Amino acid sequence: MRFDLTEEQQAIQARARAFADDEVAPLAREADERGEFPLHLVKRMGSLGFLAGPIAASYGGSGMDYLSFALVYEELGRADSSVRGFLAVHAGLVSLCIRDWGTEEQKQHYLPRLASGEWIGCYCLTEPNAGSDAASMETSAREEEDSFVLNGEKIWITNGNIADVAIVFATRDASARHRGICAFLVDTSSAGFRREAMPGKELGHRAADHAKIVFEECRVPKSALLGAPGEGFKIAMSALDHGRLGVAAGAVGVAQACLDASIAFTKQRRQFGQRIADFQMVQATLADMAADVDAARLLVHRAAWLKQEGRPTTRETSIAKLFATEAAVKAASEAVLLHGGRGYSNEFPVERYYRDIKGLQIYEGTSHIQRIVIARQLVGKGE
Template sequence: MDFGLTEEQQMVQDMARNFAEKEIAPFVEEDEKNHYYRREILKKMGELDLLGWSLPEEYGGNGMGWMEGCIALYEISKVHTSWRLSISGNNWGPAMTINEYGTEEQKQKYIPGLLDGSAVGSFAMTEPNTGSDVASMKTFAEDKGDHWLINGTKTWISGGHTSDTGLLYAVTEKGAGAKGISCFIIDYNNTPGVTRIPINEKVGMWSAPTSELIFENAVVPKENLLGPLNKGFYICMWQLNNTRMGCATGAAALSRACLDGAVQYAQERIQFGKPIGKYQMIQAQIAEMILEDEAAKNLVYRAAWLKDNKLPSQQATSIAKLAGCNAAVHAANLAMKIYGSYGYSNEYPCGRWLRDCKQFETLEGTSNMHQMIIANIELGYAPNR
C-alpha cells in the first residue's frame, strides 16, 4: 500500500490548509465566544470546490473522491472542529444521498446549491426519545393524497435552524418498525408548519449550530419523498456510513491539533532551566498522542480508500470513527495536563479541545454502537456493506 500523497492530493491538502488558516483561523476565538456560525465561510468553501467530493461534476461535484475529501476535511478540522460539520451536512449527507436515491429532477434541484455553498444542508433522524434506536422514531408522515402531513419533533440536529435543504426521516407505516420509515427532502424556507429552535446550551461545538425541529402539520409535496416508500431506514444506514467519515476525519484532526499544540508548548515552556519537552514524562505523553493520532489518521485513509474502490467499508468506517474518537479524547486530556494551569485558562485552546472532543463519543453513533458494529461484522452476525 502506498502511503504517499499524489501531486493532486498534495495540492488539495495545501489549498485546504491555506483556506483554513486564512478564512477560519482568524475568527475561531471570536466565533467561539459568541457561539457564531459564519455562513459566508460555507459559500467560500463551495467556491473552492471543498463541498463536492465523490459527486458527479454535472451536479457540481469536483471530480475527486473520498481520499481527497478526507485530506481536505482533516486540514479544516485541525483549525476549528465546528467546521467539519459543513462537509458532512452538505456533501456527504443530503447531496450524496439525493444523488444515490433521488430522481433526476431532485438531483438537479437540490444538489448544486449544496455543493456551491449557496444552500446549507442537514439531516434529521434523532428525536427526544430516539437516539441509537433509529427504528423507534415517532415523527409521522401521513399520506394526504396530494401531499404529506408531518408531525413530530427532531432534536440535536446539526445545522437545523440554519438549513435550507434537509433530509427528514419519518414513520410512514405505523407499527412496522424499520420497515415503516421513509426519507423526505425538506425545503425549510418554503415549508409551513416547521418551528426551528436553536440549542445554545451545549458543552462544546459552539460555532456549529444545533437545533430542535418541531413539525406541526407541516405540508411536504408528494414529490419530496426520497427513494422508495418505507425504505428510509435503509437509506438512513447507507447515509450514516458516509457521514460517519466526517466524524472519523474530524476526530483524527482534533487529535492532531492537540498534539501540535502540546509539542509547541512543551518546547516553549521552561521549568527547572530547560523546556518541559526535555522531561521523559512529557515525552511519554507526547509519544502516546503520536501513536494514537497516526493510527486514527491512517484508519481514516483506509476507509476512504475502500470507499473510492467501491469495496465494503462499513466496518472500516466504524473502526476509523471509534479510533478517532478515542484518540481525540485522550489527546485533549493529555494536552490539558501538558499545558498545566495555563491549559485551564481561556488564553489557550485546551478547554475548547476538551469540550469539542466529547461530542465524538455520541455523534452519529455512540462509541458503544460502533463497538457493536465492528464486532458483529467480524463475528459474521451482520454483513459488511
C-alpha cells in the first residue's frame, strides 16, 4: 500500500493550497462579518478546474481522480467552510448527480455551464417537516399531460438565492414514501419558483447563501425529470455519497487549520515564564489533535480511493464524515481554549472555525444519521 500522493495529485493540492491561501483566506473574515458570499471566486474556481473536478473533459470537467478532489476540498476547508460548502453542493450534490443520472442531453446542457461557473447549482431536499427523515417530504409533483406541477417548501438550501439550476425532490405519492419521490432539474427563473434568505442569523457559514424556496404551481416539462419517476430517493442518497466525502474532507481542513493555529499560538504565547507549548497538558492536546487529523485524513483518502475504484462507498464515506466532523468539532473547541481570551474573538480565525464546524456535523446527514448508516451495515435492519 502506498501513502504517497502522485505527482499529479501533488500538483492539484499545491494549486488548491495556493488558491486557498492567497485568494480565499484573506477574504474569509470580512465575508463572515458581512454575511456575503465572495461570488467572484466561483468563476475563478471554474478556471482552476475545481468546479467539476472529477467530471470528464468532454463535459467541461478536469477529469481528476476523487482523491485529488478530496485534496481540493481539504485545502478550501482549511481556509473557509463557506467556500468549501459552496463547492460540496455545486459539484458534489449537483454536477456529479447530473453526471450519474442525467440523459445525454441534460449532461450536455448543464455540465459545461456548471463546470465554468456560468451557472450555479443548488440541491433542494430538506423541508420544514422533513429533515433527517427525507422520505417524509411533502413537496408534491402533480403529473399533467406533458409536465409536472410542483408545490411545497424547501429550507436551508445552500446557494439557493444565487443558483441558476436546482435539483428538486418532490413526491407524486406521499403515502408511497421513498418510492413516490422524483428528482427534477428546475430552472430557478421558472414561474412559481420563489426564494428568499433564511430567517435569523446563522451560527456559522455566515458568508454562505442559505435560502427558503417555495414552489407555487411551478410547472416543469417532463424532460426536466432526472432519472426515472420514483427513483428520486435513490438519486438523493447517491448525491449525498458524493457530497459527504466533500464535507468529510472539508472537516479535515478545519481540523488541520485548528492544529496549525494552535501550534503557532502556543509557541509564541508565554505564561509563567515559558512558552505555553512547553506545558505538558498543552502538548497532550496538540498531540491528540494531530493524531485525530491523521486518522480523519486517512479515512477520507480511503473513501476517495474506493470511489475511484468504482466500489461501494456508502459505509466508508459515512465513517469518514462521522469521524472527521467529530474530530474537527473537538479540535476547534480545544483550539479556542488554547488561544485563551483571544480565541473568543474574531481577531483570530479559530473563533470562526468553532462556529462553522457545527454545520458540518449537521448537514448532509447529522452525526446521528451517519451512525445509523454505519450500524445498519453492521447489524442490518430489524423487523
